[in-house]
Every structure is written in structure tokens, then in C-alpha cells.
Amino acid sequence: MVNDMRFQLGSLLEMKKPHAKPCGSKFWKVIRYGADCKIKCEGCGRIVMIDRVKLKKRIKHVVEE
Ligand SMILES: [Zn+2]
Structure with a gap:
């Protein structure tokens, strides 16, 4: 799979793995x-x-740019 995830400052990212419990x-x-x-968890x-x-590899989906 080609990874061409584009994101920028302020983008909301959906990761492949959830943040730790x-x-x-x-x-x-x-x-x-x-x-x-620097990324900030929306949950905690x-x-x-x-x-x-490394971050690019962890992204499942860029929700909004
Ligand atoms: Zn969190």
C-alpha cells in the first residue's frame, strides 16, 4: 500500500491503533x-x-486537513 498521507498543522488524524487504555x-x-x-490526543x-x-506510518486516515 502506498502511503501518501497528507496532513498539516491542525489536521485531525485517525490512527491505526488506539491510544493506551x-x-x-x-x-x-x-x-x-x-x-x-507534536500531536495531541483528542481523548485524554x-x-x-x-x-x-514514523507518524505517517501510524496514520489510518486523515479526517480533516
Ligand atoms: Zn489519549
């Missing part, structure tokens, strides 16, 4: 975009920094 949310918002991105509000290439 008890959260379980699959939706994260991009709050910083760069070589390293946790913020994580992640390499953009």
Missing part, C-alpha cells in the same frame, strides 16, 4: 508540524513528539 482514542490533532511533529489531551516519517 483507559484512553482508547484513535484521534490526534497535529499541533506542531516539522521533521518532528496527552501531547507527544514524534518523527514525521
Whole structure:
């Protein structure tokens, strides 16, 4: 499968895997975009920094750009 997920600052992303319990949310918002991105969990509000290439592999679907 070709991975050409496009997203930008403010995009809402649906991940392949849910966030750890008890959260379980699959939706994260991009709050910083760069070589390293920062994403915020829509369920529990946790913020994580992640390499953009790795992040792309974890996205199931870009809900909104
Ligand atoms: Zn969460």
C-alpha cells in the first residue's frame, strides 16, 4: 500500500491503533508540524513528539486537513 498521507498543522488524524487504555482514542490533532511533529490526543489531551516519517506510518486516515 502506498502511503501518501497528507496532513498539516491542525489536521485531525485517525490512527491505526488506539491510544493506551483507559484512553482508547484513535484521534490526534497535529499541533506542531516539522521533521518532528507534536500531536495531541483528542481523548485524554496527552501531547507527544514524534518523527514525521514514523507518524505517517501510524496514520489510518486523515479526517480533516
Ligand atoms: Zn489519549
